[in-house]
Amino acid sequence: xxxxxxxxxxxxxxxxxxxxxxxxxxxxxxxxxxxxxxxxxxxxxxxxxxxxxxxxxxxxxxxxxxxxxxxxxxxxxxxxxxxxxxxxxxxxxxxxxxxxxxxxxxxxxxxxxxxxxxxxxxxxxxxxxxxxxxxxxxxxxxxxxxxxxxxxxxxxxxxxxxxxxxxxxxxxxxxxxxxxxxxxxxxxxxxxxxxxxxxxxxxxxxxxxxxxxxxxxxxxxxxxx
Numbered sequence: 001x002x003x004x005x006x007x008x009x010x011x012x013x014x015x016x017x018x019x020x021x022x023x024x025x026x027x028x029x030x031x032x033x034x035x036x037x038x039x040x041x042x043x044x045x046x047x048x049x050x051x052x053x054x055x056x057x058x059x060x061x062x063x064x065x066x067x068x069x070x071x072x073x074x075x076x077x078x079x080x081x082x083x084x085x086x087x088x089x090x091x092x093x094x095x096x097x098x099x100x101x102x103x104x105x106x107x108x109x110x111x112x113x114x115x116x117x118x119x120x121x122x123x124x125x126x127x128x129x130x131x132x133x134x135x136x137x138x139x140x141x142x143x144x145x146x147x148x149x150x151x152x153x154x155x156x157x158x159x160x161x162x163x164x165x166x167x168x169x170x171x172x173x174x175x176x177x178x179x180x181x182x183x184x185x186x187x188x189x190x191x192x193x194x195x196x197x198x199x200x201x202x203x204x205x206x207x208x209x210x211x212x213x214x215x216x217x218x219x220x221x222x223x224x225x
Contacts, residue, residue, distance in 0.1 A: 028057075033064050044068045047091045048168075054149035056097030059108035062144075066095060066112055070119045078123055085132055086171065089216050092116055092136055093166035093173075097144045098180075100155060105146045112140055134220035139166065152181045162208070172213035178205055 028036075043049045044065050053061050069091035077084040095112065099105045116136060121128060147154050147161040154161065161180040166173055183205050214221070 028060050030060070030064070033060050037061070037064055037068070045072050047072055047087055048094055050094045050096065052096040052098075054098050056099045056104070056108055056144065057101075058104045059097065059111045059144075062095045062097055062108065063111055063115055066091065066115050069094070070115070074119065074123065081124060084123065085129070086168065086216050088116065088120065089132075089136060089139070089173070089219075090166070090168055093139045093143065095143060096163055098147045098149045098161060099144070100146070100148050102146050102155075105144055109140045109144045112144070113137060129217070131217040131220065135216060135218070138220045139164075147180075152179075152184070165207075169213050171215075173216050173219060174213045175211040175219075176207040177209040178207050182206065182208070 037044050044051075045068050047069055051062065051065055056062055070088065073084060073088045073091055077087050092112065097105075097108055099108065113136065117133075142164045145161055145163070148157075149161075151157060152161050153159060162177055163180060163183070165176045165178065167176075168174075185205075
């Protein structure tokens with residue numbers, strides 16, 4: 001069995017020849033990941049800029065994006081624990097991944113969690129807020145999903161892939177759930193149309209469920225939903 005530390009590090013580009021043959025699974029090396037992310041450097045350093053990796057593997061791209069975002073939250077918000085927690089949660093919640101290999105999904109969630117936890121615990125060594133930790137873990141569970149990005153469904157083909165959008169509103173977090181299929185179809189919004197700067201119709205996807213704004217420490221209370 002592959003060493004866990006090795007699999008979480010992103011250094012190894014394949015897990016086995018069988019997985020390469022069966023699933024075309026090859027992980028992008030750190031050098032290439034950073035070079036590609038530098039092409040959109042400004043977005044990787046914007047805390048609320050959302051990223052979706054449709055074949056995220058064990059998180060090589062998402063891990064590097066999170067590291068970049070955490071540099072920004074530390075720089076601007078580490079003076080205030082409440083502000084740091086809120087904006088770091090937004091940074092974590094901005095990352096989305098789909099992966100068809102279930103073990104990669106677990107590795108990716110764990111990898112992102114440990115990157116977050118290492119930075120968080122280094123800044124606030126006195127106490128670790130268990131409610132905050134639970135909220136971060138729940139967001140990662142909702143955002144890094146086991147699914148097939150080609151069919152837009154779970155691997156068994158039974159359920160659609162559903163993502164949660166997390167937005168900050170006056171210090172509270174608003175959650176809205178969307179099917180990935182709906183997001184990609186650009187479903188026209190109900191009511192008057194909006195228009196882009198180019199004069200084209202703009203489309204707003206319709207959520208399948210909305211939740212009332214909630215304190216960021218209480219997000220884990222959604223866990224049964």
